Structures are given as C-alpha cells and as structure tokens.
Amino acid sequence: MELPDIESAGADDRVVIVGGGQAGAECAATLRMLGFAGPITILSEEPTHPYSRPPLSKGYLLGDVTSTDLYIRPPATYEDQRVEVRLATRATAIDRDTQTVRTDGPDGVDDVSYDWLVLATGGRARLLPDSGAHAASNVHTLRRLADIDEMRAQFTPGARLAVLGGGYVGLEVAAVARKSGLDVTVVEAGPRVLARVTLPLVSDFYERIHKEHGVDIRTCRFVESVEVGADGRAVAVKLSDGVTLPIDLIVVGIGMKANDELAHDAGLAVDEGVVVDEFCRTTDPRILAVGDCTRHPCAQNGGLRRVESVPNALEQAKVVAAALTGNARPYDAIPWFWSDQYDVKLQVVGLCPSHDEIVVRGSADEGRSFSLFYLKDGAIRAADVVNNPRDFMVAKKLVAMQAEVDTSRLADPATPLRELLVDATAEAPGNGSRDG
Ligand SMILES: Cc1cc2nc3c(=O)[nH]c(=O)nc-3n(C[C@H](O)[C@H](O)[C@H](O)COP(=O)(O)OP(=O)(O)OC[C@H]3O[C@@H](n4cnc5c(N)ncnc54)[C@H](O)[C@@H]3O)c2cc1C
Incomplete structure (x- = not known):
C-alpha cells in the first residue's frame, strides 16, 4: 500500500487525549516510547487512573483482584513519563478553529489547547x-x-x-x-x-x-x-x-453505545462511532480517534466496523502514536478477543467474517475444548478456539496468512495445528515450494 502524506507532530506540539481508558493510556505510553517529547494531557472523566475493564466482569466482580490490580500502569508512571492526567475532568466541547477543548473538572471550566487531539472516549452501557x-x-x-x-x-x-x-x-x-x-x-x-x-x-x-x-x-x-x-x-x-x-x-x-457525541457536535463524521480511516484520522486531520469509540475500515471484510476489544484499542493507539512520530502505518490487524466463563476460555480471531465453510476441530457437544474454523474459498478467515491457548496462537497465524490447509487434518485434533502451519508456510507464495 502506498502511504499517503501524513503529517507528524512537531517536537513541541501538544497532544491532548480525551478519555483515560485502555486506548488513551496506551496512546500516551506509546508516544513516549517512540520518542515523542512534547506535552501530553489525558482528560479522564472517571476519577481513577486508567484501568483495565475485562476483569470487571470476571476476577474483580468475583473478588479475586483488587482495584489497584486493575491499573493499566502504576499511577506514578504518568508523572515519570511527563503525562498529565486530569481526573474527573470531562471534555464537553471541541472548538476546531481555535484547536481547544472545553473541559469541566474539579477546578471548574477550562479551555485546553491542542495541536493534536486524540478521541479515546470508548462507550457507555446501553x-x-x-x-x-x-x-x-x-x-x-x-x-x-x-x-x-x-x-x-x-x-x-x-x-x-x-x-x-x-x-x-x-x-x-x-x-x-x-x-x-x-x-x-x-x-x-x-x-x-x-x-x-x-x-x-x-x-x-x-x-x-x-x-x-x-x-x-x-x-x-x-x-x-x-x-x-x-x-x-x-x-x-x-x-x-x-x-x-x-x-x-x-x-x-x-451492549454498548459509542461515545461519539463530542465528535458529532464538533462536525466530525460519525456513524454509530467516530468514523476514521486506516490511520485513525477523523475528517479533521488534526483529530484522531482510537478504541471502542471508532468505526474504522475493516481490512478483512471491507466496509466500516466497530470493534469492542482490548487488542483493537491497543493496536489503534499504536497506529496513532506511529503516525504522530513520523512512522505512519495503517491499521490492518485482524481483530481478536477473549472471554472467560467458569473454567472455559474462549479466544476468537477474525470475528465472524463472511465464510462458506466451517470446520469443527474436536467436539462441542461434550467436554470443554474444541475449535471452529471459518473458511472462505478454501482459506482460513477466522477461528473460535475454546480452552486451547496453544492452538489459538497457531490459529492466529493461520488466519493472518489466510492459509489453505487440508480440512480433514484441520478437523482432526490428533493432528497438531502447528504441522498445518508449517505446511501452509512452505506452500505460501514466495517460499519457492509451490508450482516448482
Ligand atoms: C465488563 C467488560 C468486560 C470486558 N471484557 C473484555 C474481554 O474479556 N476481552 C476484551 O478484549 N475486551 C473486553 N472488554 C472490552 C474492552 O474493555 C474495551 O474494548 C476497551 O476498554 C476499550 O478501550 P477504550 O479506551 O476505547 O474505551 P474505554 O476503556 O471505555 O475508555 C474510555 C474512557 O473515556 C472516558 N470518556 C468518555 N467520554 C469522555 C469525555 N467527554 N471526557 C473525558 N473522558 C471521557 C470514559 O469515561 C472512559 O474512562 C470488556 C469491557 C467491559 C465493560
């Protein structure tokens, strides 16, 4: 893909991130990791430093983990990395002409100026x-x-x-x-x-x-x-x-409703989420958006989609940090997700794409481990893997390369999935073993 001309941030530019969740926190950390030295401010309407949501419906609800275990990074890290975090501070409006965000926080109303604005506002419960x-x-x-x-x-x-x-x-x-x-x-x-x-x-x-x-x-x-x-x-x-x-x-x-009103009221394109391109740019080149609040191009199936998952939030945050530090690359990761219920871990890669064939590996009718592979035109496009993290690691690779494999071996749990990966890699164009 030929990269468009993407402007990166100047050395003293100020990046303001609206939303102190998974995506906002990751964006700030990755900007620093990639050497961005300008001021970074996170505006977070919640009173807590950025924390991880997945354990909320699992270990935290059960009482196995405490609220401090949920921190994405220890709160002191933000100060160490010169990331200002304004807690209990809600962004209420964006003025794109003056490049300012109006905020409402413990000290009242304020206007925060930005050179680059990153919307990481997530969603709220329906x-x-x-x-x-x-x-x-x-x-x-x-x-x-x-x-x-x-x-x-x-x-x-x-x-x-x-x-x-x-x-x-x-x-x-x-x-x-x-x-x-x-x-x-x-x-x-x-x-x-x-x-x-x-x-x-x-x-x-x-x-x-x-x-x-x-x-x-x-x-x-x-x-x-x-x-x-x-x-x-x-x-x-x-x-x-x-x-x-x-x-x-x-x-x-x-379900969840994307927090896209701030973007909508500022005149940005929204469609059940803030519409972004593959570089996470909104319709204003100085405003980017990441995580659950976005509707972004789906590299796998085309069209726009919203993905509610931690890996998506992390990857989009990295894409934005890369663009702002002059290393622009498109977001083309294959979405994945997990869910834990009782002793059952489900891991999903590819999120239910269009398919014309399903291969079941193992039995879903008994026991607690099996996998489902979604194929289109003979190529693996997605997988749901239950209680087999090792197979999931391989499944992610098979999906990424859209591997064409022997489906009877794929269906046979006695055939290690890794063997299919080795075969598919050898067969892949460029490895010299196909067609002589
Ligand atoms: C109970 C639960 C369980 C989950 N389990 C899993 C799982 O097992 N696996 C998985 O991959 N994903 C899971 N998810 C989804 C995952 O947590 C989200 O995809 C991820 O948190 C998205 O990160 P985000 O930063 O985009 O949004 P969020 O984490 O929602 O953060 C957005 C933040 O922005 C703040 N905000 C919004 N508007 C404003 C404003 N105007 N001003 C200031 N701040 C604002 C919000 O209050 C919030 O703090 C789960 C989610 C929930 C709720």
Missing part, C-alpha cells in the same frame, strides 16, 4: 428502553469500576439475579454469580445466547455449560417491564411471554 428502571438501586449496568462496586455489594449467596442480555459480558457475570452462590436467570431476546457474535454451535456449547452450572437461560424473550417497589428497589421483571420473575437484582448487559 440502557433498557424503559430507562426509568435504571433509577432503581438494584438495577445495574456494566462499564465502569463504580458499576461493579455497586453491584458487588448485592452479590450475596441466594440472591435472585436476572441478567438481561446473553452476550459475552452478561454470560461472564452469570458465571461469576453462580460461583458466588446466586440464583441466576439469563434473559435473551434472540433465539440463542451470543447470537450476534458467533455461530449456533458455540452458542449451544455455552448454553450447555451454563445450564450445567445451574443457570436458567430463557431465549426469545425480552423484558416488557421492571416492577419497582415503594422503596425504590426493583422487585420483579415481567417478560414478553407473560412470565414474571421475582428478583433481588438485575444486571443489564445489552
């Missing part, structure tokens, strides 16, 4: 259509540390929990809740859990695992209303099939 239900003190969403702190106090053995939404995060909460002795019902509007992100085989596997752990899964049903008692606490959930579930608490896990 709410129930009956958003009034969220006022109840035992109806929770899952995005921030504070959300988990609130719900964890109500995670008492025997409490009746309704998880609304059978996506990864909802199912992770269900798994932790069962480990904590709660009585758990998962309500999913679609015909199966994880319907938005994977194939029925994987959904069936997870339904089996959760049922084995005593979770009551109810699909094809949505919440009609949440009944709130006189004390302001939700007491029951009425479902679309007429059933009323008495509950002690509710966790709403029905």
Whole structure:
C-alpha cells in the first residue's frame, strides 16, 4: 500500500487525549516510547487512573483482584513519563478553529489547547428502553469500576439475579454469580445466547455449560417491564411471554453505545462511532480517534466496523502514536478477543467474517475444548478456539496468512495445528515450494 502524506507532530506540539481508558493510556505510553517529547494531557472523566475493564466482569466482580490490580500502569508512571492526567475532568466541547477543548473538572471550566487531539472516549452501557428502571438501586449496568462496586455489594449467596442480555459480558457475570452462590436467570431476546457474535454451535456449547452450572437461560424473550417497589428497589421483571420473575437484582448487559457525541457536535463524521480511516484520522486531520469509540475500515471484510476489544484499542493507539512520530502505518490487524466463563476460555480471531465453510476441530457437544474454523474459498478467515491457548496462537497465524490447509487434518485434533502451519508456510507464495 502506498502511504499517503501524513503529517507528524512537531517536537513541541501538544497532544491532548480525551478519555483515560485502555486506548488513551496506551496512546500516551506509546508516544513516549517512540520518542515523542512534547506535552501530553489525558482528560479522564472517571476519577481513577486508567484501568483495565475485562476483569470487571470476571476476577474483580468475583473478588479475586483488587482495584489497584486493575491499573493499566502504576499511577506514578504518568508523572515519570511527563503525562498529565486530569481526573474527573470531562471534555464537553471541541472548538476546531481555535484547536481547544472545553473541559469541566474539579477546578471548574477550562479551555485546553491542542495541536493534536486524540478521541479515546470508548462507550457507555446501553440502557433498557424503559430507562426509568435504571433509577432503581438494584438495577445495574456494566462499564465502569463504580458499576461493579455497586453491584458487588448485592452479590450475596441466594440472591435472585436476572441478567438481561446473553452476550459475552452478561454470560461472564452469570458465571461469576453462580460461583458466588446466586440464583441466576439469563434473559435473551434472540433465539440463542451470543447470537450476534458467533455461530449456533458455540452458542449451544455455552448454553450447555451454563445450564450445567445451574443457570436458567430463557431465549426469545425480552423484558416488557421492571416492577419497582415503594422503596425504590426493583422487585420483579415481567417478560414478553407473560412470565414474571421475582428478583433481588438485575444486571443489564445489552451492549454498548459509542461515545461519539463530542465528535458529532464538533462536525466530525460519525456513524454509530467516530468514523476514521486506516490511520485513525477523523475528517479533521488534526483529530484522531482510537478504541471502542471508532468505526474504522475493516481490512478483512471491507466496509466500516466497530470493534469492542482490548487488542483493537491497543493496536489503534499504536497506529496513532506511529503516525504522530513520523512512522505512519495503517491499521490492518485482524481483530481478536477473549472471554472467560467458569473454567472455559474462549479466544476468537477474525470475528465472524463472511465464510462458506466451517470446520469443527474436536467436539462441542461434550467436554470443554474444541475449535471452529471459518473458511472462505478454501482459506482460513477466522477461528473460535475454546480452552486451547496453544492452538489459538497457531490459529492466529493461520488466519493472518489466510492459509489453505487440508480440512480433514484441520478437523482432526490428533493432528497438531502447528504441522498445518508449517505446511501452509512452505506452500505460501514466495517460499519457492509451490508450482516448482
Ligand atoms: C465488563 C467488560 C468486560 C470486558 N471484557 C473484555 C474481554 O474479556 N476481552 C476484551 O478484549 N475486551 C473486553 N472488554 C472490552 C474492552 O474493555 C474495551 O474494548 C476497551 O476498554 C476499550 O478501550 P477504550 O479506551 O476505547 O474505551 P474505554 O476503556 O471505555 O475508555 C474510555 C474512557 O473515556 C472516558 N470518556 C468518555 N467520554 C469522555 C469525555 N467527554 N471526557 C473525558 N473522558 C471521557 C470514559 O469515561 C472512559 O474512562 C470488556 C469491557 C467491559 C465493560
């Protein structure tokens, strides 16, 4: 790919990053690592230094890890690296003409000037259509540390929990809740859990695992209303099939909404996320965007897509830091993701691309380890790997090279995946073994 002419930051330029999450923190750290010496400011509306969100629905909710374990970097590192972090400070408007960001923080309103602005605003939890239900003190969403702190106090053995939404995060909460002795019902509007992100085989596997752990899964049903008692606490959930579930608490896990209003109000292109090109540039060349808040070109399938995953946030942050330090390279990483539920680790690379063939390696109907490969025109395009991190490392390489392999060997767990990788590498164009 011929690189466009991309302006890099001057030595004294000021980089302002809106959002102190995974992507914002990584962007600041990588800028320093690549030698950028100018001032960097992170504006973070949360009161905490950047922390990692994945453990929120796993070890942190379970009580296995503490809030300080979640820090992406020890807070002192920011000062050491001359990165100013303004906590509890919300960016409220961007003035592109004067290159300033209006902020609202502990010391009141301020205008912060920038030479380069990086939007790393992530997303917020999607709410129930009956958003009034969220006022109840035992109806929770899952995005921030504070959300988990609130719900964890109500995670008492025997409490009746309704998880609304059978996506990864909802199912992770269900798994932790069962480990904590709660009585758990998962309500999913679609015909199966994880319907938005994977194939029925994987959904069936997870339904089996959760049922084995005593979770009551109810699909094809949505919440009609949440009944709130006189004390302001939700007491029951009425479902679309007429059933009323008495509950002690509710966790709403029905997805995320990108925080793109700041960009929209500044006149940047947004489309359920801040629209960026493969260098993470918005429609203003001085404003870039990274992480969950972006809609970016999908190198695998074409079109624009939004990816909610740590690897995506990290990679986009690196792409921005590279561009600003004069080492521009496009974002073309293949997205990947993981989810931990009970003793089951799912790792996904390629995120459900278009495919015309599925190869199953191992059995999803019994046991706790199998893999699913998605092929198109004979080439491996994606893989869902359950409880086999070693195979996942190889699967990532097979997907990256779009390897064409013998599918009967791929389906056979007795054939080491590495052997297929060795064969595919030898066959790859440029290695001299194909066509003489
Ligand atoms: C419960 C949970 C479990 C997850 N598990 C996994 C997992 O297992 N694997 C995985 O790969 N991914 C997982 N994810 C997704 C992953 O955490 C996100 O993809 C990642 O955090 C995205 O990073 P980000 O920096 O783009 O956004 P965020 O981490 O959301 O950070 C954005 C920050 O910007 C702040 N902000 C927004 N607007 C403003 C403003 N105007 N001014 C100032 N600050 C602002 C927000 O408050 C937030 O602090 C999980 C997410 C959640 C919520």
